[in-house]
Amino acid sequence: MSKQYLTAHTVDQAHPTEIFSLAPTPTSLFSASGSSALRIHTTTDPTFPLQQTIPNAHKLGCHHVCTARGGAGHVAATVGFGGEIKVWTCKDKDGNVGGEWTLQWETTPSSNGGKNAATNAPGRGRSVGGDVWAIALSTDEGFLACTTSDGRIHVWDLAGRECIQTYETGGSSGGGSFAMAVDLSRDGRLTASGHESGAVYVFNNDAGRLVYSLSGLAKPIRAVAFSPGGKLLAAAGNAGIIALYSVDHGEHVGNTKPSSDRPAWITSLDWNYTGDYLLSGALDGRVKVWDPTRGICLATHSETDGALWSVRWLPRNERALAPGMSKGEMFCAAGASRSISFYREATGS
Numbered sequence: 001m002s003k004q005y006l007t008a009h010t011v012d013q014a015h016p017t018e019i020f021s022l023a024p025t026p027t028s029l030f031s032a033s034g035s036s037a038l039r040i041h042t043t044t045d046p047t048f049p050l051q052q053t054i055p056n057a058h059k060l061g062c063h064h065v066c067t068a069r070g071g072a073g074h075v076a077a078t079v080g081f082g083g084e085i086k087v088w089t090c091k092d093k094d095g096n097v098g099g100e101w102t103l104q105w106e107t108t109p110s111s112n113g114g115k116n117a118a119t120n121a122p123g124r125g126r127s128v129g130g131d132v133w134a135i136a137l138s139t140d141e142g143f144l145a146c147t148t149s150d151g152r153i154h155v156w157d158l159a160g161r162e163c164i165q166t167y168e169t170g171g172s173s174g175g176g177s178f179a180m181a182v183d184l185s186r187d188g189r190l191t192a193s194g195h196e197s198g199a200v201y202v203f204n205n206d207a208g209r210l211v212y213s214l215s216g217l218a219k220p221i222r223a224v225a226f227s228p229g230g231k232l233l234a235a236a237g238n239a240g241i242i243a244l245y246s247v248d249h250g251e252h253v254g255n256t257k258p259s260s261d262r263p264a265w266i267t268s269l270d271w272n273y274t275g276d277y278l279l280s281g282a283l284d285g286r287v288k289v290w291d292p293t294r295g296i297c298l299a300t301h302s303e304t305d306g307a308l309w310s311v312r313w314l315p316r317n318e319r320a321l322a323p324g325m326s327k328g329e330m331f332c333a334a335g336a337s338r339s340i341s342f343y344r345e346a347t348g349s
Helices: none
Strands: 007-012 019-023 029-031 038-042 050-054 062-067 075-080 085-091 097-107 130-139 143-150 153-157 160-168 180-185 190-195 200-204 211-216 221-226 232-237 242-246 252-255 267-269 278-282 287-293 297-303 308-314 330-335 342-344
Touching: 007 297, 029 062, 029 075, 050 062, 050 097, 062 130, 075 130, 085 143, 143 180, 153 190, 180 232, 190 221, 190 232, 200 232, 232 267, 278 330, 287 308, 287 330
Parallel strands: 019 062, 019 308, 130 180, 180 221, 221 267, 267 308
Antiparallel strands: 007 342, 019 029, 029 038, 038 050, 062 075, 075 085, 085 097, 130 143, 143 153, 153 160, 180 190, 190 200, 200 211, 221 232, 232 242, 242 252, 267 278, 278 287, 278 308, 287 297, 308 330, 330 342
16 A cells, blocks of 8 residues: 655745754744744645744754644744744734734743743743753643753743753763653653664653653664654654654554665654654655554655755645645655655545
8 A cells, every 4th residue: 555645835945044844833834944034834825825934033043943733833932053942922912813923932041941041031940951952842832842962851831931840861960862852742741752872761741750761773863753642652763764662551562664774864753643644754855654553654755865854744624725636634844955845645545
């Protein structure tokens, strides 16, 4: 069995530099790059026009942007190469949804987690320490998880603007392996992190403790992703394969089948909304759709020879974007080419 996806549209030169991260909302797509500006394209029009540019969002560029998977799409978070975290909202001062995205609050590297950690808000939280890298939002948009270069994982309460949980992977003094990836389960109960050492950890946010230390991949982990139902955790990176773990039992339940003897590093993972398919992007410029239960690749697209840094499924539309287009699933990919490519499921696939 295979699935067919067609190129729906490509936004050429979407950024002046490499695009490092994508994050969808129900009606739009955030993109972040080595340039200082964030860009937002609408996903309800077949040409995916530019909806908003946020200039000077991160002076040194932005390496991660996230929105809530399955969420309302009212909150986004970004991390810049300067180490600052910024939280954005499309709500006005009265709490009404709509309009342009604006900065809600931010933290700086020198004050992460401590007093006045959040701009214009006193923080009761603890010191974050280490350079912030990956981020993930909970589905209810109330909590933000972030990782650091010294192996720590922090969970922020966005309403209180404070760090409420810190997980150590290298002892109380830090010194853990670089935490390169993070994800929150849809119910917000679990946090998963992937590390340069190849380690994968799962933490219980309610109890504030480590649940599992998972084995299976000995090379750096660049992406982790909980399935929508919270039953599986996918992890991938320099090994070039995707490892699957049972969240209930902490067991390594399978791997995807590599396409060659030397598969490319996998940089990005994302589950579709039903959890039936898994999307991956790699350094060889190929985006793949996988059947996680059988570990086989169902579709491959290669629009560029350059690295893909981010791939994401788009929330399912209730109507076709244009005549002749189905209401099937769509996904997008971006990376070194500086362009964003959108793909749609072929009619009848």
